[in-house]
Amino acid sequence: MTRERAHGIGVLQGTALYVAAILGSGLLVLPGLAARAAGPASVLAVCAVILLAVPLAGTFAALASRYPDPGGVANYVRRAIGPTAARATGYWFYFGVAAGFPVLVLLGGDYVTAIAGIAPSAAPVVGLAILIPPFAINMLGVRTAGWVQFVLTGTLTAIVVFVVAAAVRAVEPARFAPFLPHGWAGVGTAISLFVWAFAGWEVGTHISGEFRDPRRAIPIATAIALAIPGAAYVLLQIVTVGVLGGTGGGGTVPLVTLAADAAPGVGPVVVGAAAGIVSLGVLNSYLAAFGKLGASLAVARDLPHVLAPGAEAGGVPRRALLLTFCIALAYIAAAVATGGDLQTFILIHTGNMVSIYTAGMIAALRILPRRTPGWYMALVAAVLSIALLVLNIAHLAPAIILALAAVGVTLWRRWRRRHRTRRAEAAHSLS
Numbered sequence: 001m002t003r004e005r006a007h008g009i010g011v012l013q014g015t016a017l018y019v020a021a022i023l024g025s026g027l028l029v030l031p032g033l034a035a036r037a038a039g040p041a042s043v044l045a046v047c048a049v050i051l052l053a054v055p056l057a058g059t060f061a062a063l064a065s066r067y068p069d070p071g072g073v074a075n076y077v078r079r080a081i082g083p084t085a086a087r088a089t090g091y092w093f094y095f096g097v098a099a100g101f102p103v104l105v106l107l108g109g110d111y112v113t114a115i116a117g118i119a120p121s122a123a124p125v126v127g128l129a130i131l132i133p134p135f136a137i138n139m140l141g142v143r144t145a146g147w148v149q150f151v152l153t154g155t156l157t158a159i160v161v162f163v164v165a166a167a168v169r170a171v172e173p174a175r176f177a178p179f180l181p182h183g184w185a186g187v188g189t190a191i192s193l194f195v196w197a198f199a200g201w202e203v204g205t206h207i208s209g210e211f212r213d214p215r216r217a218i219p220i221a222t223a224i225a226l227a228i229p230g231a232a233y234v235l236l237q238i239v240t241v242g243v244l245g246g247t248g249g250g251g252t253v254p255l256v257t258l259a260a261d262a263a264p265g266v267g268p269v270v271v272g273a274a275a276g277i278v279s280l281g282v283l284n285s286y287l288a289a290f291g292k293l294g295a296s297l298a299v300a301r302d303l304p305h306v307l308a309p310g311a312e313a314g315g316v317p318r319r320a321l322l323l324t325f326c327i328a329l330a331y332i333a334a335a336v337a338t339g340g341d342l343q344t345f346i347l348i349h350t351g352n353m354v355s356i357y358t359a360g361m362i363a364a365l366r367i368l369p370r371r372t373p374g375w376y377m378a379l380v381a382a383v384l385s386i387a388l389l390v391l392n393i394a395h396l397a398p399a400i401i402l403a404l405a406a407v408g409v410t411l412w413r414r415w416r417r418r419h420r421t422r423r424a425e426a427a428h429s430l431s
Contacts, residue, residue, distance in 0.1 A: 009210050011217045016153040017207060017288060018225035020281035021200035027160075027232065027278055031240040034193050038186035040176040040241045043234065045190035050230040052191075052384060053201075055377040056357065059364050060201040061222040062374030064208035065215045067367075070292035070311050071300070072205030073360040078300075080363035087302045088406035089359045093202065094293055094303075094324075096352025096402055099345045100286075101328040102335035105131050106342060108279030115269060124336050127279075131332075134283035135325055138291055141316045152281040157228065159277070164235045171242030194233070195388065199353050202360065206289035206296075209313045287324065294320025302409065351395040352402070357385040 009017075034042035060073075069075040071090065078086035109127030113120055180186070204218065204225075211217045295311035297303040298320065310317030335345055364378035389396075 009207070009217075010212055011220050014204075014207070014211055014217050015221040015224045017285045018204050018221040019153050019228050020156075020285040021203040021289075022225050022229040027236070030193055031233070031236045032244075034190040034237065035241050035244070037182065037193065038190035039181040040179045041182075041187050042190045042241065043237050045187050045194055046230075046233045046237050048187075048191055049194040050226070050234075053226060053230075055380040056361075056384065057201045057222050057226055058377040059361060059368075059374060059381045060205055061219050062368055062372075062377070063360070063364055064205045065218040068208035068211065068214040069296070070206055070209050070313075070317075071296035072208070072289065072293060073202050073356055073363070074293065074297070076205075076363040076367060077359050080366035081359070083300070084406055084410045085359060086300070087297075087409060088403040089356055090293060090297045090300075090302055091402040091406055092352040092355050092359075092399055094290065094297065095327065096398055097286075097349055097356070098290070098324070098327045099331055099348035099352070099398075101131075101283075102127075102332045102345050103342050103349065104279050104282055105328075105332055106335060124332070127332070130279045131283065131328065134280055134287050135321060137284060138287045138321055139316065139318055141314075152277050152284065156277045156281060157232070160232045160236065164239055167239040167243050171239055173242070175242050175245050192391070195350075199350075200285075202353075202356055203285055203289040206292045209292075210288075287321065290324040291317035291321040294323060302406075347392075347395040348398045351392050351397075351399045354385060354388040354392050355396065355399040355403075358382070358389050361385045 031042075034045055038045055063076050064072075067076065067079070071078070071086075073093070074086045074090035077089045105127035106123060108130050109123035109125070110120070112118075112126050112130075113123045118126070182189075201222075204221065208214050208218060291310065294303060295308055295315070295317035298305050298307035299311045303320075303323075307317075307320045307323060309315065309319060331345065335342065338344070361378050361382035365375065365382060368375045368378055
């Protein structure tokens with residue numbers, strides 16, 4: 001074991017980072033949206049997505065534990081398909097998935113201002129205040145970020161337990177009828193919504209090299225990250241329908257309504273704290289991945305080499321994190337300039353995510369040992385990822401642009417090599 005690996009993150013820190021990547025901002029809005037889409041049957045949608053997440057999570061766990069590398073999915077694609085596809089995969093995460101920053105920041109700002117009674121116009125400022133601490137923490141290294149995340153995840157789990165325990169007494173069985181008010185089509189819509197909630201498995205691949213014992217710790221972290229968010233979403237969906245009815249209360253902040261009904265006075269304050277913790281936690285977890293990926297792409301010369309420091313195990317990719325901070329600010333500024341409508345940024349994020357998943361699962365089929373449990377999970381996950389890609393085909397333009405940029409870099413490099421070769425040959429002939 002190397003000195004860096006010996007001082008790496010353990011099971012508790014890694015699990016906290018994994019859980020935060022999954023138990024994200026969807027916790028604040030998805031129970032209500034799913035209830036409006038499918039009524040009481042939205043509970044089935046949650047269970048279905050949890051089952052669908054198993055092969056995807058299992059495949060990423062198999063890859064990350066076998067091939068711990070800061071490049072994550074891009075590294076697997078490089079091994080299996082080649083450098084151009086790897087570059088596209090890296091760009092999809094670094095520049096495409098980054099579109100989720102304004103969603104986290106502005107949504108967290110909206111919740112906090114709503115609870116605190118602050119003017120809604122202050123939400124971007126509050127959001128920026130939420131954005132800065134995770135960057136500062138990650139500048140100290142992923143080990144520090146892991147311990148901070150352990151505290152945040154534990155606090156958030158306690159808040160979810162509090163809301164469910166307070167609300168379960170108000171659940172009325174009569175609210176679960178009719179069970180399928182919008183038919184199975186409504187359940188399908190709810191499943192599509194919950195896919196957002198259970199994205200994030202690729203985050204762990206970028207910090208896999210920071211684990212002390214990736215072969216042991218990553219499968220454990222993955223299993224717990226399936227169990228805790230899964231249980232949280234199922235229980236919240238049950239109490240959302242059982243207390244607020246098949247429309248989830250009809251408001252834009254259903255968790256606040258649920259908490260206010262279950263625990264007047266203290267409930268909304270607790271949910272406001274949860275909103276801030278969710279935003280901080282997800283940012284903290286994702287930034288650890290962004291920093292390592294950015295430095296890894298720089299090592300491969302897919303980004304300027306000046307960003308490369310910190311790619312090694314135990315290193316802190318401060319320059320790559322600073323670039324990530326600038327990208328986040330650009331996306332947030334664009335969101336504010338367009339009136340704070342987050343749907344566009346969600347679609348950019350989702351289109352790039354399904355592109356990463358598809359490339360990652362195809363790579364897994366090529367590099368994992370055949371007919372092993374991980375390979376079979378990759379086969380199932382590849383089919384599911386391709387289906388998601390088809391479903392999101394109308395929103396793939398940003399991912400296609402980033403893929404074309406990756407191809408452009410390849411063509412430019414080939415032209416440079418040919419140009420240098422010709423110059424060398426011309427110089428040789430003159431001599």
